[in-house]
Amino acid sequence: MIKRNMDVPWSYQGENGPEHWHTLCDWYREGAEFAYQSPIHLRHEGAVSGKQAAFESLHFSYRTERFTEKEFKNTIHFIPFECESHVVFKGVRYALTDIHYHLPSEHWIDGEQKPVEIHLVHMNNEGTNLVVGVLCEIVPEILEEGPLRQSEIWDLDQHLEVFDPSVFLPRSKSHFHYVGSLTTPPTKGPINWFVFDETTKLSRVFLSQFQEEILQGNNRPLQESKDRRIYYFDEVEE
Numbered sequence: 001m002i003k004r005n006m007d008v009p010w011s012y013q014g015e016n017g018p019e020h021w022h023t024l025c026d027w028y029r030e031g032a033e034f035a036y037q038s039p040i041h042l043r044h045e046g047a048v049s050g051k052q053a054a055f056e057s058l059h060f061s062y063r064t065e066r067f068t069e070k071e072f073k074n075t076i077h078f079i080p081f082e083c084e085s086h087v088v089f090k091g092v093r094y095a096l097t098d099i100h101y102h103l104p105s106e107h108w109i110d111g112e113q114k115p116v117e118i119h120l121v122h123m124n125n126e127g128t129n130l131v132v133g134v135l136c137e138i139v140p141e142i143l144e145e146g147p148l149r150q151s152e153i154w155d156l157d158q159h160l161e162v163f164d165p166s167v168f169l170p171r172s173k174s175h176f177h178y179v180g181s182l183t184t185p186p187t188k189g190p191i192n193w194f195v196f197d198e199t200t201k202l203s204r205v206f207l208s209q210f211q212e213e214i215l216q217g218n219n220r221p222l223q224e225s226k227d228r229r230i231y232y233f234d235e236v237e238e
């Protein structure tokens with residue numbers, strides 16, 4: 001009988017920290033056996049141009065919908081009620097099922113780590129995940145195009161938020177694509193990853209609504225890239 005995730009506590013430090021995750025239970029051990037783990041260091045140099053790929057990249061179809069927020073698994077999650085927002089990759093629809101935060105970023109780009117990484121987690125009908133990563137800078141002011149603007153509703157007391165998840169995406173849609181794993185236990189793969197190379201801005205005011213000590217330091221260390229192929233897609237005209 002395999003022990004399930006919720007039964008086995010894990011953290012980012014000490015005895016339950018990342019270097020021990022694979023020893024905590026069989027389920028985590030099986031996940032860690034996937035050879036191509038995440039996060040990794042992404043570099044423009046050496047990345048395969050998306051033009052050489054035999055497939056199209058990601059198509060976003062995000063819309064304003066209702067979310068609730070919850071704290072679990074060492075971060076804050078925004079979870080949609082109806083999962084109407086989705087992406088399409090290689091003809092398969094993946095519904096947006098979760099948005100959460102890592103401080104600092106898990107992926108590095110061209111030698112740089114950023115203060116925040118947002119993960120937009122999607123799932124298809126077969127239960128396969130696809131994750132979009134957005135690296136962020138933190139700025140002091142409320143941003144006109146950010147998550148606290150007037151047209152969105154953020155009611156953390158009622159646990160009801162109404163927003164378009166596009167507020168977390170950068171303006172340019174150029175991005176890296178590679179196959180990796182989940183970055184939290186069980187670190188299973190294969191997972192299709194899409195990481196934007198334009199950083200976006202997140203306001204300090206937005207982050208201060210949450211207990212930042214929960215979020216701080218919740219990043220898995222970099223994993224080896226090994227021989228895996230990393231694609232880079234220039235912005236696609238829509």
Ligand SMILES: [Zn+2]
Nearest residue numbers: 100102119183
């Ligand atoms: Zn994540």
